[in-house]
Amino acid sequence: xxxxxxxxxTLSVQEGDSAVIKxxxxxxxxxxxxxxxxxxxxxxQLIIDIRSNVGEKKDQRIAVTLNKTAKHFSLHxxxxxxxxxxxxxxxxxxxxxxxxxxxxxxxxxxxVLP
Amino acid sequence: NAGxxxxxxxxxxxxxxxxxxQCAQDMNHEYMSWYRQDPGMGLRLIHYSVGAGITDQGExxxxxNVSRSTTEDFPLRLLSAxxxxxxxxxxxxxxxxxxxxxxxxxxxxTVL
Numbered sequence: 001x002x003x004x005x006x007x008x009x010t011l012s013v014q015e016g017d018s019a020v021i022k023x024x025x026x027x028x029x030x031x032x033x034x035x036x037x038x039x040x041x042x043x044x045q046l047i048i049d050i051r052s053n054v055g056e057k058k059d060q061r062i063a064v065t066l067n068k069t070a071k072h073f074s075l076h077x078x079x080x081x082x083x084x085x086x087x088x089x090x091x092x093x094x095x096x097x098x099x100x101x102x103x104x105x106x107x108x109x110x111x112v113l114p
Numbered sequence: 115n116a117g118x119x120x121x122x123x124x125x126x127x128x129x130x131x132x133x134x135x136q137c138a139q140d141m142n143h144e145y146m147s148w149y150r151q152d153p154g155m156g157l158r159l160i161h162y163s164v165g166a167g168i169t170d171q172g173e174x175x176x177x178x179n180v181s182r183s184t185t186e187d188f189p190l191r192l193l194s195a196x197x198x199x200x201x202x203x204x205x206x207x208x209x210x211x212x213x214x215x216x217x218x219x220x221x222x223x224t225v226l
Contacts, residue, residue: 001173009154032212043204043217044157089156093212100145100164100211101172104156 002027004092006105013080014113021108023090024072030092033066033073034102038087047088048075080112115140118218120205126224127195135190135221137205145211146188150174150201151220157204163188164211195225 003026013019025033034049050057050064050073057064061080066073073092077084090105121136139146147162159172163182177199179191188207192199202222206215 006156034214043219045217046214049214091157100162101159102147102215103173104149104158106154106156 002030002092002094002101002103004090004103004105006090006108008108009106010109010111012111012113015080015082017080019077019080019084019110019112021075021088021090021110022072023074023092023105024070025092025103026071027092027094028068028071029094032093033064034091035064035075036089036091036104038089038107040086044089077110080110082112082114085110085112117141118205118207118216120203120218120221122221123219124222126226127192128226129196131195132191132193133195135192135203135205135223137188137190137218138186139188139207139216140186141207141209141216142185143207143209143216144185145208145215146182147172147206147208147211147215148178148180148188148190149204149206150199151204152201160190160203162211192223197225199223200225 006023031052036044037047038044061078063076087107091102093102118139144165148160149157158174161180163169205218208215
């Protein structure tokens with residue numbers, strides 16, 4: 001099955017700086033890569049996703065890049081703000097297969113220091 | 115729309131007891147799933163369903179049963195609770211399983 005590794009497990013940045021979280025996956029058939037944000041005590045919520053037919057996707061201060069050859073993808077947050085503090089999870093799945101299983105990374109606790 | 119709802123929010127069980135975690139969605143989604151979240155381990159898939167009458171196992175299915183008699187409901191049953199099942203449980207739904215999953219608010223379960 002798929003295995004997703006996520007680094008770092010914790011990340012502290014100064015407000016206004018950029019944050020980068022990296023994930024690697026094992027199954028070359030995976031082609032859907034979402035990122036979820038989970039605030040303390042809340043449910044995970046999708047912030048951005050990318051499919052394997054594109055290499056980069058942006059949404060305001062958030063961007064995701066994908067390198068299918070190396071089997072890794074990254075989340076980039078620019079101009080960080082205190083409200084960006086949360087746990088971020090990457091995930092991967094084979095969205096064209098029959099299994100439809102989403103495999104998550106172990107999470108990154110991002111703290112934005114004022 | 116209420117989205118994805120879960121009950122109860124909190125539950126304490128004794129070892130060996132059984133219970134059912136309820137999950138419902140009002141978005142007419144075909145795909146529903148159950149995850150457990152443990153510290154440092156992310157979200158792990160327990161069971162999922164691609165439509166009424168169809169269920170399948172995820173990464174960590176042992177000790178849990180599911181059924182899907184309607185599109186709206188996807189209950190998770192613990193037949194004989196064990197301390198290792200202490201966790202936060204999230205239900206999620208998706209239009210078809212190939213797109214965004216919408217999570218419920220979670221159930222925090224403690225097994226003594």
